[in-house]
Amino acid sequence: MAFTLSVAAVTVALMISSIIVKPYVNIRRVKIGLYCAVAVAGAAVLLATGSVSVSEAVQGFTADTAVNPLKILALFLSMTLVSVYLGDAGFFTLAAEKVFARSKGGAFKTFIALYFAVSVLTVFTSNDIIVLTFTPPVCIFAKKARVSPLPFLIGEFVAANTWSMALLIGNPTNVYLAGSAGISFFEYMKVMLLPAAAAGLSGLAALIILFRKQLFLSPYGKTAPRENTMLTGDETASDGKFAAGDGERKTRISKVPLAASLVTLAACIIILSVSSFIGAEMWLVCVISAAALTVFLFFYGLFAEKTTARVLHGLKKAPYELIPFVLSMFVIVLALKKTGVTDALSGALVKGAKSDGFLFGTLAALCSNLLNNIPMSVLFEKIIGGKSVYATFGAVIGSNIGAFITPVGALAGIMWTKILNGEGVKLSFGKFALYGTFCAAFALAAACLALFFAI
Numbered sequence: 001m002a003f004t005l006s007v008a009a010v011t012v013a014l015m016i017s018s019i020i021v022k023p024y025v026n027i028r029r030v031k032i033g034l035y036c037a038v039a040v041a042g043a044a045v046l047l048a049t050g051s052v053s054v055s056e057a058v059q060g061f062t063a064d065t066a067v068n069p070l071k072i073l074a075l076f077l078s079m080t081l082v083s084v085y086l087g088d089a090g091f092f093t094l095a096a097e098k099v100f101a102r103s104k105g106g107a108f109k110t111f112i113a114l115y116f117a118v119s120v121l122t123v124f125t126s127n128d129i130i131v132l133t134f135t136p137p138v139c140i141f142a143k144k145a146r147v148s149p150l151p152f153l154i155g156e157f158v159a160a161n162t163w164s165m166a167l168l169i170g171n172p173t174n175v176y177l178a179g180s181a182g183i184s185f186f187e188y189m190k191v192m193l194l195p196a197a198a199a200g201l202s203g204l205a206a207l208i209i210l211f212r213k214q215l216f217l218s219p220y221g222k223t224a225p226r227e228n229t230m231l232t233g234d235e236t237a238s239d240g241k242f243a244a245g246d247g248e249r250k251t252r253i254s255k256v257p258l259a260a261s262l263v264t265l266a267a268c269i270i271i272l273s274v275s276s277f278i279g280a281e282m283w284l285v286c287v288i289s290a291a292a293l294t295v296f297l298f299f300y301g302l303f304a305e306k307t308t309a310r311v312l313h314g315l316k317k318a319p320y321e322l323i324p325f326v327l328s329m330f331v332i333v334l335a336l337k338k339t340g341v342t343d344a345l346s347g348a349l350v351k352g353a354k355s356d357g358f359l360f361g362t363l364a365a366l367c368s369n370l371l372n373n374i375p376m377s378v379l380f381e382k383i384i385g386g387k388s389v390y391a392t393f394g395a396v397i398g399s400n401i402g403a404f405i406t407p408v409g410a411l412a413g414i415m416w417t418k419i420l421n422g423e424g425v426k427l428s429f430g431k432f433a434l435y436g437t438f439c440a441a442f443a444l445a446a447a448c449l450a451l452f453f454a455i
Helices: 002-021 034-048 054-062 069-088 091-102 107-124 127-145 150-160 172-180 185-210 255-273 282-305 309-317 322-339 341-349 355-371 373-384 389-404 411-422 429-454
Strands: 024-027 030-033
Touching (some): 002 355, 030 034, 054 322, 069 091, 069 127, 069 172, 069 255, 069 282, 069 322, 091 107, 091 127, 107 127, 107 150, 107 185, 127 150, 150 185, 150 411, 150 429, 172 389, 185 255, 185 389, 185 429, 255 282, 282 309, 322 341, 322 373, 341 355, 341 373, 355 373, 355 389, 355 429, 389 429
Antiparallel strands (some): 024 030
16 A cells, blocks of 8 residues: 555656646657656556556456546547637637627726636637637737736636536536536536536636726726736736737638537537437547547548648647546556555545535645646545535536646646746746635635535
């Protein structure tokens, strides 16, 4: 037991350190996630030393159960691919530009419009894709309007990671935790709509309190206090102020791919909502939907666009590093279960009562920032073990809200901070944590309270 615990602890420590210091490295023009490499190394050590056997790992990967990690990965990657195609067709960038083009009368109205646009889109697509595609237009808007981008950037991140809990497909952690308990798409939606709304609205209230000075300034273009004014290209950006480059970015809309992606997404969500009634496995529905869209876009590109670049680009952008990352963490958790660690934690923590929702919501949010929310979900699935639906939904809440406490909370946070640096916006780890913790306190309390009444 001591050896397994030591390997797991060292793996987690190195993984989190790499996320904070340098999450990615380029080797011969190939971007490698160091956190992923560390997780793979940790799993390899446990397999090599017999802490968990290869046959046990393979059995876990291929088991015909709801928690099969390969099925869960297939579901999430398929839905992410559909969202990527939608983004490549220009949908999300166009939505962002429409929000900014039609929002007049001041920062507050624009902030509210952006927050609800991100919230609605996140419910039906991928929170990670929304964050990554909305961020550049937000930065451009803030520079032109000569306002601090921080309220809008933090706002979109909070919106994307609260409303992502509304549907099962919004976050891989939703899929993993709910799938482990055998919760259907419709059952999940019926319970989680209320906590998602409570978290989203309370998070919005926290954001308004936090950024009240910036949001209630005079309409754009008038002189603002120095701390809220965008810097020119001759100055240095710091603490969320945007510097350099007025370059225009024009959105290119591809109508047929856009329509095909929207129809596929809508059809997939409808079928998922009734999958438990028609006996269809959710992962298979998502894989078939993504495959059908890929085939259509391939032939459309081949004959109408004279190129297959759209499909190739979409396939390239899918987050494949999740596969070795999740499977490696699954192996590590299997080893912990084999030693009895997870069973001991289960006996101590899981009570089968409504209070489990509050306890596991809080623990999941905190542990997401010690482990990252995906490994946390793999670990908590074994701890909960299907014993408490309250604990399962509480962990779902914590896995989503924990994503905006620090950049360590979710992989999207890592990618998001990298994009901000590229846009000239500097947001320190400490400031991110300060804003995130304040908003998370509101959102977590409201969501767990709503869960208490939703079940």
